[in-house]
Each structure stands twice: as C-alpha cells, then as structure tokens.
Amino acid sequence: MTNGSLRLNNGVDMPSVGLGVFQSPPDVTAGAVKAALHVGYRLIDTAAAYGNEPQVGEGLRDGDASRDEVFVETKVWINDYGYEATQHAFEKASGKLGVEQIDLLLLHQPLTSAFDRTLDAYRALEKLLADGKVRAIGVSNFMEDKLTRLLSETDVVPAVNQIELHPYFQQKALQEFHGAHGILTQAWSPIGGITSYGGAQKRTFDDPTLTEIGHAYGKTTAQVMLRWHLQEGRCAIPKSVKSARIAENFDVFDFELNDDELAAIDNLDTGIRGGPDPDSITLENYSVEIPEA
Template sequence: MYLLNNGLKIPKVGFGTWKATDKEQCKNAVRTALEIGYRHIDTAAIYGNEDAVGEGIAEFLKNNNVSREELFIVTKVWNTEQGYETTLKAYEESLKKLGLDYIDMYLIHWPQPKDLNKTWKTWRALETLYKSGKVKAIGVCNMKEHHLKHIMNNFEIVPAVNQIELHPYLQQRELKKFCDENGIVVEAWSPLMQGALDHEGLKKIAEKNKKTVAQIVLKWHLQKGLLPLPKSVTPSRIMENFQLDFILDEDDMKYIDSLNKEERIGPDPDEITF
C-alpha cells in the first residue's frame, strides 16, 4: 500500500480498464482481477464501461467474503463535463453507473489547455465532493508541474495522485521528483507501453529473473515508487501482471532507467484539443 497525503492507503497496483469496451468482457475481467487479488480498480466516464465495471465489482462482492471497504475504486470526470456544476452532476452519474454508494477517488482526466479556468472550477467541485464525504480522495491525471503548482497555490487541497503516461521510454523524472516532494503519488497509465515489449535488453532481464517482460517493467515501476495501472482482459495476463513478488537488482534497474527517451505514446497535456 502507498500512503496518500490525506492518510488514506491505496493498493500499489491498480487494474486498468481503458479500452475494455465489450461489456461482458469488461465485467468478467474486473471480477477476475478481484478474484486474483487486485483491490484497486481504475475506470473513467469516457471509457463507457462504468456500468460493466460496477457489475464486475457487485458479482465479486456477492460471491466472496470481502467487504466494499477493502476495495479502492477510482473514476474520472471527462473533459466535456468540466466546470463546477457539471462536475458535481458527472460524479453522481458515475456513481449511479457503478452502482456504488461512494467512490474512493475521483480524478480530473485531462487539463484543458484552451480553457484552464474550467479545469480549476472542476478542481473546486472535487474539493466540494471531498469535503462532503462523497469521495475519500481527489486527484488529477495528465498534469504537468505548472498545473500542479497552480492548484497548490490557489486551492486548499493538494491532489492525492497525478496519473500520467509513464513507462521506461517516458520516465518523466522531473515531474516525478516534484510530485514526490509534494506528497503526490504518481500513477502510471500505459505502464507496459501499450504492448511495446519486444525489446532485446528487457527480454534478457526477463530470462535472467525467470519472469515475463511485462512483469519486469511493472516491477521497475514499483521499485521506483510508482503505481502502475496494467490493463488486460485475458485472465492469464491479469494474473501475471499481479505476480510481482521478486526484486530487480541494481544492474537491472539501471538498465531500464537507461531506456528513457521521453517519448510519448499519448498526447501532450499542454497541446490537447479534445
């Protein structure tokens, strides 16, 4: 578990559900992940699967001796709903689709470079939700240092997490350092580089450790103090991505560190138009 800046604990690996749009497949994947031992599920309004995620959670809780309080469920407000009132409404809609009484953590999905005032109003709405007890923690995604500084200088609550694109090819070290210094947990989306794991050096490390390349990359994240969000709908992969009870030695870590080329798969948060 990582400790968030408000004292709440968050499981160190989250189960991502981006692109899991087939309802039955998504529901089964979430249930499978929870059965394997994941306790942190990450979704978003724009994924269009909150209802399926909610059904997977409900099925799991019904058939297992685990309480809702043991799970950590996260969703995000989409760009078109940004603004104060619209965000409050979007939260209620997400809650309804998920079929839950509360959401553990609510995140702003992207800053809006063309209208950052909207994003700041959204943060104010998240603070309202947090203070009213409707969410246990609030955070952001895809924010750079200048975004975070604005929030910290103008609002009461420091984001609990910043969920950003981060993997061996895009390590965002300066941003990670800034987040560490300010008690913000860094979550990594696309930690497995959307499957770009066909790398000779990584394969050698995997062979040496008798693990898969995916496991090596996820373990690198954990040893860096990052919170990876691997996504899969394949039961064997869901299991594999959770079996990370080994340690990478210093040479392995240094080698993976050396792969950094600050290369994004996704868009630059300062340049998005959606």
C-alpha cells in the same frame, strides 16, 4: 513501498497494482474486473470517458471481494468541468458504478484552453472530499506548469497524478515535482502497451534489456516493468481483458530487482510520448458527452 499498498498524502492507503480498463469493450469489462478480483487485485481504475463504468460496477458486485475491500478510481471528463457540472459528474459516476463513495476521483485532463473551468472542477472535487463522497482526489495528465497553477489557486494538494509512464517515457522531472509536493505518481500504460500501437517499430515488450532481466528471474518483460514501478514507489494500472494476462500482471510480488537492473531500466527512457500532448486536449477535438447514470 515495494508491494502491497501506498499511502496517499491524506493518509488513505491505495493498492500499488490495479486493473486498468481503458479501451476495454463494455461486453468484456465485467468479466475482466471479476477475474482481477479473483486473483487478488483490490484497485480498479476506470473513467467516465471510457464508457464502461456500469460494467465495472457489475464486476464489482459479482466479484470475489466486498465493496470495502476494493479501491475504486474513476475520472471526470472535460465536458463535465465546472463547479456544478463536476459535482453532477460524481453523481453520474457513482450511479453507474453502483457505489455511494468513490475512493479516488481524478480530473482526466487539464483543459488548457479553459483552465478556469479546470480550477472550478477541482474545487468541486475538494467539496466532494469535504463532504465524504470521495476519499481522495487528484488529477491525470497534468504537467508541471498546470500543477503549479493548481497548487497556487486551490487548497487540497492532489493525492495522485496519473500520467503516461513506462520505460520508454519516464517523465523524470515531473516525477521529481510530484515527490517534492507529496503527490503520488500513478502510471498509465505502465508496461508500454502504447508503444505497440500503430505498428510502432520499438516496443517495450521486445526490449533486450527487459527480456534479459526477465530471463534471470523467470519473469516476463511485463512483470519486470511492473516490478520496476513498484520498487520506485509508483502505482501501476496495467490493462488487460485476458484472465491469464491479468493474473500474470499481478504475479510481481515474489522477486526483487537489484540496483543495477533498476538503473538499466531507468536508462531506457527515450523522452518520446506515446499518447497525445495534454495541451492538445480541447473540447473542440475531444468532446465526449457523458450520459446520465
């Protein structure tokens, strides 16, 4: 699909562009969600570990869309892995969000140091799906080896794997694995915001290939990157708390990149990850106690 929605492997439709709220301070998150809904977003992505699920819920209640129009996605953090704990994690998340059913529930990271707990957590997602408490389930930051084991030891193929993906880090082999197994690729940091962290010397927003393409269409580099994701069949969840930028990131359905432009962006891949190696995520280093609703 090049716009509108994407069909998951269980027949559920998910919008192709959503608002991400990673590192969105709680005091501005509700306003960002309301701004997004006002300009037409119908997908909101959050996570237990972000600490802003209650504010996302506030924005959903006060926004310009009814609950059945909005696709709500959140993630279970590694502290809540395990069959019973993950089922309770759903209760915490749904209570904070103020929803009875979550549209897409993901495992936020593979807990490599205790992968049996990860598998038990995913089996809890399968139970939540069977009980109708969630409409689709998936994972985030799972590499091919972890997906292979998950597929071999559980019953439901993940609908989504949400991964770092932008022009400078494209994970092409992982995307091919997704395609072979009917898993939708969802891009976090889809416009390369992570390339701006820590005084990075090479930012996607300054890339001459992207700026040149943008000039041809009267679009920003961010809009070009989002259009690239859409035309290659991915879901993208750009993050912003600024109303003007939120609107800009949604204004990507009125132009189309040609094959040469898509290929030029594909060729920008550096293979350099901006976020942490998923195998480095352990309870010792990344423990976050998730409070009750």
